[in-house]
Amino acid sequence: MDELKKLRAIFTHKQKADSLVLLIFIVIGTAFELLGVSMILPVINSILDKDTILDEDPYKSVAGILGIDNPNTFVFVLLMSLIVLYIVKNIYLIFMYNRQYKYIYSNMRFLSTKLMRFYLGQSYSYHKKKNSSELLRNVNQDVADFFGTIQALVFLVTEGLTVTALIIYLFIKDKTITIAVGFILAILVLLFLKVYKKHLGLMGQKNRFFEAQVNKWVQQAFNGIKEVKVMNKEDFFFRKYDEAFAGRVKSEYTYHTMVSIPKPVIEAGAMCSLLGAISIKLLLGVNTHYFIPTISIFAVASIRMLPSFNRITEYLGTISYQKAAITSIYNDFLEMKEAEKSQNGGLERSKKKLSLKEVLHLQNVSFHYDDSDRMILDDISFDIKKNTSVAFIGQSGAGKTTLADIILGVLEPSDGQILADDINIEDKLDEWHNAIGYIPQNIYLMDDTIARNVAFGLSDEEIDMERLERACQRAQLTDTLKELPDGLNTVVGEHGVRFSGGQRQRIGIARALYNEPEILILDEATSALDNETEAAVMEAIDALHGEMTLIVIAHRLSTIRNCDFVYKIGKGKAELQPKGAYQSKDIKK
DSSP states (O other), X not given: OXXXXXHHHHSOHHHHHHXXXXXXXXXXXXXHHHHHHHTHXXXXXXXXXXXXXXXXXXXXXXXXXXXXXXXXXXXXXXXXXXXXXXXXXXXXXXXXXXXXXXXXXXXXXXXXXXXXXXXXXXXXXXXXXXXXXHHHHIIIIIHHHHHHHHHHHHHHHHHHHHHHHHHHHHHHHOHHHXXXXXXXXXXXXXXXXXXXXXXXXXXXXXXXXXXXXXXXXXXXXXXXXXXXXXXXXXXXXXHHHHHHXXXXXXXXXXXXXXXXXXXXXXXXXXXXXXXXXXXXXXXXXXXXXXXXXXXXXXXXXXXXXXXXXXHHHHHHHHHHHTHHHHHHHHHHHHHHHHHHHTTOSOOOOOOOOOOOOSEEEEEEEEEOOTTOOOOSEEEEEEEEETXXXXXXXXXXXXXXXXXXXXXXXXXXXXXXXXXXXXXEGGGGHHHHHHTEEEEOSSOOOOSSBHHHHHTTTOOGGGOOHHHHHHHHHHTTOHHHHHHSTTGGGOBOOGGGTTSOHHXXXXXXXXHHHHTOOSEEEEESTTTTSOHHXXXXXXXXXXXXXXXXXXXXXXXXXXXXXXXXXXXXXXXXXXXXXXTTOOOSSBOOO
């Protein structure tokens, strides 16, 4: 089976070893199940032939070993033994089920965190190509579905071994009935597999699609809730969500209906074939006295086996239904293997800084996206001296942000290089990032305290309070903090919804300054603010001139008036502009 090959490829050596240990537990459980059914026959025989039972082997030998010569005592001992056996068997089965679920869910955590680690370790370019709703589905639902398949396989092996052992035992006791019942059940199971496999696989693919759509419309509705409310578009987003969820519900209930159909059919087929075989044997004149124990064994075995057959068909259906999730995880696993070979994708980061001693060199930098031949940047070269301020201006889409992203190190140039003095930043990206502060136009704020947003990605124990307060002071956030009852412990709300644009921007500036960077990059950091708020924010930024290297992307003259150098980005080139060339407030041209 193709799915099994993929599962084997995904599992680590430890997981495979754990699987083998679990299989041993399952085999022991199967032995207990078989022993529990096989003990029924001697107990029934001892009750039916109580007066003569001690004259026959193997009962005579067992009684001799136990020192029992009273038939009633012997029957009592057998019954007590059966009670003890069933108690021990079921205690062991509880232990075995615990091992099975621990195996499944601990491995689910392992794979989910491994997948999350892989996604976080991927490049910015990778995430620009991916839809976050799909990644969310992969980490959550696909992993759950994947281990739903693992769970189905584990229980399939458990039930399969138990059923096989019981069938062999029943075959030894009565070949005719076993063959009759087994033949009917085999035909029914194979028929369901043939009919269902393809349909369940398609249902699984549809379900994955609709899961991603549900995530997508939830994210889009709530991320843009202000625009949704202002433009009265609640109904549109609700309808889109409802359509996606309706598709998911349809695939889910179709799947559950399909896997539930075999249960009554198999049960009816098994009982009809069993009762039919018994009726035929009775009509043929079988000795009823000796046939009663056989019927009893088949009755007990049927009670145990029928649910197993039903579960086997359900597990096989689950494996077919989750095929798409297995394929998705497998494809990501192949990417992980490639990332491991190239030593990319890890989360361990150096804490050293790549200090800029004298100058940042942009040497013959060119860039185009993988899916396009259009050069956004074409052979750009210039230098940025330490502690100077440089502005990038130009029309929207000219490549200003792309150039800033290359300097940031989140995009790799198609050609050329960026050197911090004589060191290529691509060779020391972690150290380079530690030397940079970044202030985007739209500040990302976690739904957490101001302190945790400024000291981004640090636990409370790791936060340096002196550095935190200094960053807030330099970002001119101190007055705002004084007005808040909880100060730095004030929760900002999702995306900073409880704060104004200027306050959010100051929190962003404080975050950029917390690590005491040597280079500060501002990507249209004030373009969404009104003039008064912009002036206040720029006052905080202007105070940094001469203290660190500033790279500013701007549309307004007010934000670059104090910059030492201005480069106009357009048609793939960067042209140094004469000082005082721009006098208007709008410099998009």
